[in-house]
Amino acid sequence: MTTVLAPVEGEAVLLAAVPDPVFSAGLVGPGAAIDPLRGPGKAVAPIAGKIMKLHPHAYVIVGDDGKGVLVHLGIDTVQLKGAGFQLLAAEGDRVSAGQPVVAWDPALIEAGGRSPVCPVVALDAESVSEVAEGAVHVGDELFRWD
Numbered sequence: 636m637t638t639v640l641a642p643v644e645g646e647a648v649l650l651a652a653v654p655d656p657v658f659s660a661g662l663v664g665p666g667a668a669i670d671p672l673r674g675p676g677k678a679v680a681p682i683a684g685k686i687m688k689l690h691p692h693a694y695v696i697v698g699d700d701g702k703g704v705l706v707h708l709g710i711d712t713v714q715l716k717g718a719g720f721q722l723l724a725a726e727g728d729r730v731s732a733g734q735p736v737v738a739w740d741p742a743l744i745e746a747g748g749r750s751p752v753c754p755v756v757a758l759d760a761e762s763v764s765e766v767a768e769g770a771v772h773v774g775d776e777l778f779r780w781d
Contacts, residue, residue: 637698637780639763640732641771642678642706643741643753645671649766650754655710658754663705665763666756667778669771673742673751677723677735678708679773681755686728686736691720694736695758702780703758708739710750719743733774 641647646669653659653668680686684698692712697703708720721738724730741751755777757763763778771777 637682637700637702639666639681639704639755639757639777639780640679641669641767641773641775641777642681642736642755643669643671643676644773645669645771647767647769647771647777648752650756653710653752653754654750655754658707658710658756663754664756664758664760666754667763667766668752668754669777670752671741673745675738675740678706678737678739678753680730680732680734680736681706681777683730683732686724686726686730689722689724689726689736691715691717691722691737696730702760705754705756705758706736707754707756708737708751709741709744710752712744712749715747
């Protein structure tokens with residue numbers, strides 16, 4: 636059982652509520668999303684493991700059990716080409732759950748006309764359980780993956 640933690644603070648919502656058809660249909664995988672608090676903050680590692688992919692707007696961490704979790708900071712944020720994000724770790728780094736990975740400001744994302752909602756996806760998973768609803772703080776349990 637893998638416990639996936641909230642990488643940002645805000646309101647946990649179902650992936651179906653994400654304003655992107657690929658995430659909302661679960662095509663990337665099952666999980667949850669967080670509508671983040673507006674204002675500067677840090678996105679953290681949702682599990683312990685190795686950062687396999689790191690972009691300013693998204694990252695994938697794979698745990699020692701081989702399970703990978705994608706954190707996507709906002710929707711269509713790849714178009715920003717890194718503007719408004721600051722990397723706090725490097726691809727290939729080993730991180731502990733809760734360790735800061737990217738600094739960002741959801742209010743700036745929203746001011747630019749994009750949704751700051753953050754999908755958190757269990758890659759190559761069939762399903763997840765115990766999905767959180769409502770307010771979550773960084774490090775709270777977001778969902779479980781059997």
